[in-house]
Amino acid sequence: MRKDLWKRTLRLLDLPEDMDPHVPRITVVGRDKMLVENVSGVRRCTEQEVLLLTGCGVLSVAGEGLLVKELGESQALIVGRLMRWAYGE
Amino acid sequence: MGNKKKWLFYNGYVIIQxxxxxPERVASLLEASGVPLWDLRRLDSRTLICTMPARDFRKLHRLDRRRRCRVRILKKMGGPFRLRRLWRRRVLLLGMACTLLLTWWASQRIWFVDIQGCRRMDEAVLRQSLLEQGLSPGRDARALVLSDVGDYVAAQYDELAFxxxxxxxxxxRVRAREAMAEGERLDLTVPCDLVSTRDGVVTKITAYGGRAQVRAGDxxxxxxxxxxxxxxxxxxxMTYSTHAYGEVLAAVLYKAxxxxxxxxxxxxxxxxxxxxAALYGGSWKWLERGCPFEDAELATDEDAITLTPWPLSVCYGTWREKVKTERTLTPAERxxxxxxxxxxMALLQVPRGAKIIMIDRHxxxxxxxxxxxxxxxxEENIGYTKEIS
Structure with a gap:
């Protein structure tokens, strides 16, 4: 309900969608770094897989030697060899 | 976030297990309560290691009870923990404080006097004059009015302009600006005469330019x-003007x-x-027993006690009280x-560079x-160039 309200407000004010704090924003630099913003928590953290809780569901990041370098201020920086990422429920 | 981590180094951080x-649930809860975490990694299926600010550790203590997790500090790092370790070493801290204090004290003082710009002026004489005005190595620079000292010393010597x-x-840093010597003011292209600066008897005249108007003995x-x-x-x-120059030596009398x-x-x-008694650190006097008399003379012992290996020495001596007395002089003494x-008084009038031939007293x-x-x-050079108007 609250998510819908945010979306409606942004649409009404003609603001970009990524201002919604419930929508994750993912920035990938090469194959080594991934910055995920608007993260609400971490579900699993291993060298092969990192599961992050976001407003759109669980973001699964798979790779090798993964490490959550920084976690805080609703953002997570993952470093390591990234292979794939996908949303799940 | 990188700068934040550096800042946390000064505030202290802990590596926790x-x-x-x-265990990820604890990490998520911490993140949700505004506690930043770094380097999250799994050791095994039940253990997670991460880094967090030391001051937020109490928050974790409350959370892990609810989540039935055990939290252990593996390492304490950062400024506060290092300082705490250092705090136990009081002598080292005292030494550091003393070194800082000494460095600050020494940096407020003059230790080297660099003189430049002396061509005619004797540098050693200038250095001695500055020393007499209190500009000696080890003096507090802020206690002196440098412009006044500069003006005073420059006024003492004819060679110095300022x-x-x-x-x-x-x-x-001392930059000497020398005054121009007599005759130096005019260049050779300017027509001028050579005139006498003093009364005297000419002993020798050599004209390199112009025509001599006097002879030896005049x-x-x-x-x-x-x-x-x-x-x-x-x-x-025809008549033409040239730059008169030459050497005119004359016998000059100074009377007092x-x-x-x-x-x-x-x-x-x-x-x-x-x-x-006085305590010296090198050549610097640190402590001194004052004189109890109004006027006294100090007689110090020749052998000072040196406290090796430190550069300290103690000097002993005696104050001898003296009083002023007025005595009538005998005719011979008068x-x-x-x-x-x-x-x-007569010698004070003699300019620098003049050669003294004779002194008559009666x-x-x-x-x-x-x-x-x-x-x-x-006997001195009395010629002075004067521009032809």
Missing amino acids: IEGVY LELHVDGVFL RVKKGQLLIAGRVTARDGS QVEAPRTAVEWAETGATAPY KEAALFEAER TVEKGGKLYGVCTVTT
Whole structure:
């Protein structure tokens, strides 16, 4: 309900969608770094897989030697060899 | 976030191990409560290791109870923990504080005097003059008014136009600006005459430019033309102006007359003494026992006690009290005192560079008073270039 309200407000004010704090924003630099913003928590953290809780569901990041370098201020920086990422429920 | 981590180094951070069924949940809760985490990694299925700020550790303590996880600190790092370790080493801290204090104290002082710009002026003489005005190594630079010292010292020497002094760290930079010498003011392209600066008798004249107007043996007055710059051709056909220059040596007299004093002030010992002691660190006097008398003379022992291996030494001595007494002089003493003072006054008039040929001293009596008279005869260059107007 609250998510819908945010979306409606942004649409009404003609603001970009990524201002919604419930929508994750993912920035990938090469194959080594991934910055995920608007993260609400971490579900699993291993060298092969990192599961992050976001407003759109669980973001699964798979790779090798993964490490959550920084976690805080609703953002997570993952470093390591990234292979794939996908949303799940 | 990188800068934040550096900042946290100064505030302190801990590397923790979270052990339990679901350690990531603790991490998520921490993140949700505004606690930043770094380097999250799994050791095994039940253990998670991460880094967090030390001041937020109490929050974790509350959370892990709810989540049934055990939290253990693996390592404490950062400024506060290092300082805590250092705090136990009091002597080291004291040494550091003393070093800082000493460095600060030493940086406020002048340790080196750098003099530049001395061509005619003797650098050693200038250095000694500055020393007499208190600009010695080890003096507090802020306690001195450098412009006043510069003006005072520059006024003492004819060679100096002015002195520029400024403190640059522990260096006192002295830039001497020298006054132009007589005759230096005009260049050779300017027509000028050579005139006399003093009364005297010419002993030698050499004209390199212009025509000599006097000869050896002539008596000249101050301002008299010695070598003329305006020259007429021998046949009288033309007159032209040139830059007159040359060397004119003359015997010059400097005379002083001083009345003989009737009394003399002398210092006499009363017999009262007081011990003296001073503590030196190198050449710097740190402590000194003051003089209890109004006027006294200090007699120090020759052998100072040196406290090796430190550069400390203790100097002992005795204060001997002295009082001023006035004594009537004998005629011979009056004569000698008058002659001494007259000679001193005459010598003070002699310019630097003049060669003293003869000193004549005698006494004269006028109106019942005794005078000491001294005449100093010098040989000096009396030529001075004066532009032809």
